[in-house]
Amino acid sequence: MESLDLELDEGHLELPAEPMRLMMGPSHPAMHGTVRCVVDLSGETILNVDVQIGYLHRGFEKMCERGTWAQVFPYVDRLNYVSPMLNNVGYALAVEKMCGIVVPERCQWYRMILGELARMSDHLTCDGAMAMELGAFTPFLWMIKAREMIWDVMEEETGARLTHSFGRIGGMAKPPTKHFKDLALNTARSVVAIVDESEKMLLKNRIFVDRLENVGVISQADAISLGFTGPCLRATGVAYDIRKTQPYLKYDEIDFEVPVGTNGDTLDRFLVRLAEIRQSARIIEQACARMADEGAVSVDDPRVMLPEKTAVYGTIEATIQHFKLVMEGAKVPKGEVYSYTEAGNGELGFYLVSDGSGTPFRVRIRPPSFMNTGGLGHLLKGRMISDVVPIFGSLNMIGGECDH
Amino acid sequence: MSQAVIQLLRQKFGAAIVETHAQFGDDTAVVESSKWLEIATFLKNDPACAFEMLSDLSAVDYPERTPRLEVVAHLYSLTKGHRVRIKTRVGDEEGEGAEIDTVVGLWGTANWLERECFDMFGVNFRGHPDLRRILMYPEFQGHPLRKDYPAEKAQPLVAYRTDEEAGMSIDKQAPFGPHEGMSFARNDWTKRAEDAN
Secondary structure (H helix, E strand, O other), X not given: OOXXXXXHHHOOOOOOOOOEEXXXXXXXXXXXXXXXXXXXXXXXXXXEEEEEOOOOOOXXXXXXXXXXXXXXXXXXXXXXXXXXXXXXXXXXXXXXXXXXXXXXHXXXXXXXXXXXXXXXXXXXXXXXXXXXXXXXXXXXXXXXXXXXXXXXXXXXXXOOOOOOOOEEOOEEOOOOOOOHHHHHHHHXXXXXXXXXXXXXXXXXXXXXXXXXXXXXXXXXXXXXHOOOOOHHHHOOOOOOOHHHHOOOOOXXXXXXXXXXXXXXXXXXXXXXXXXXXXXHHHHHXXXXXXXXXXXXXXXXXXXXXXXXXXXXXXOHHHHHHHHHHHHOOOOOOOEEEEEEEEEOOEEEEEEEEEOOOOOEEEEEEEOHHHHHHHOHHHHHXXXXXXHXXXXXXXXXXXXXXXXX | OOHHHHHHHHHHHXXXXXXXXXXXXXXXXXXXXXXXXXXXXXXXXXXXXXOOEEEEEEEEEOOOOOOOEEEEEEEEOOOOOOXXXXXXXEOOOOOOOOEEEOOOOOOOOHHHHHHHHHHHHOOEEEOOOOOOOOOOOOOOOOOOOOOOOOOOOXXXXXXXXXXXXXXXXXXXXXXXXXXXXXXXXXXXHXXXXXXXX
């Protein structure tokens, strides 16, 4: 047989000199979330990138201006749909800050435990999906199994796996179930065991580590300027965690660490998330030990809390109170407030403006994913096309909150 | 939040600080829109302020006020651990001519946040490198978060199918109209504006 390259010297192989424009997304099999990256390529190197978001825009802020303050809860569930409980708590805290309400101690612990479970599920999803996109399917299934355990606890507590709508202004919808502490503790321990196992699978895999290490490096100054918060900022070594710097609920009474990275690369973001799952488990252990078994979970304040159902059917006062709260909504004092909590992806802020009525005048959400995705272009420039997938995965863009 | 920063701003800029308040513990300064960039630069670079992070930038539409739009920025300092909110008012009764300087040169976050603000409220940021819509599509008309933009209005890029085309009734409206489930407390800004005239 003749050699195949015999014909080659007759003509020059002409490669195009101009950059090639490639559309990645909005629906790309290796990228979770609907986002489009328009990349200009020279060979396989990315010269320029335009990240286009908005495919999941549902007018969250506009919708909030139509209902009552309490009707916002189902909407915030759908912002970060991987950890809806953190959004519920964040929004409830913002409205409570305006009303001057402090929820009972038992409720604060309850919110913390549920919130940390939600944080675990957020990080598990991000790290698991990232591994899957790089070809490691088994750890993904393990981590999703762990996430399913967490959602089982959520289902037991709230009745819904994902969209709980469990927060209330001044408390939670229901007190913890009888076996809540055992459930939470056992789940947290099993999740940590699964994380240990998955970590061994991944971090001893040369291919996996090589694709993450020194990929998508961002300096501290750039990360701060781009408004990175949460694991993406902590991976660069800045120990900014709102649970430590401006503690809310009972975080100041709990002993936990803020894991930070050194390099600010994709591997650091991956590791920071894994370390945070372990810290969340620590918080759950301590919070379960300190949460009382008896006591109210909601404030006794007729201005914001719905009365007992038996009272609604039995007394005229409670019927009127129920009617006013459902039809007009709880009245929130006039003014503006910015309240911020540490959600799965970073600083989740709510800027609320009230005109004193039962309807929000303006609900502005500061979604952490929006800022993180805003830095994607910076991270991608100069990298190879194959780096898009791990870098994008490590930012954990959640379409619901990023696109409002 | 930090009262000291507000004091510093008052000393340095005097009349450019229109009003200040500390409602719910959030220190706020309302500033002249012409001094927006100057004040932002001071807040970022002054060692006593050192706001390295622009947490959030957005706007609020007050249809009964002139100037109508209020641009709101939340700043955070990692080194000092304090926060401040600065606001400025722009635009006439119709929200036209809303224009302020961009702060992209100070904080990278401002790029997308200002694009969002432009998209949702129609505030123009002078000197922004890439001011185009971010959440809505380029063909979209109007600014959806303004109070006079009707919430039920749709601008589909591909026209909806009609009953004739489908050969059946495809009315997807909620059985009780577009406001189903919305409370009595809902404000109809278009109607309020008509009543006022």
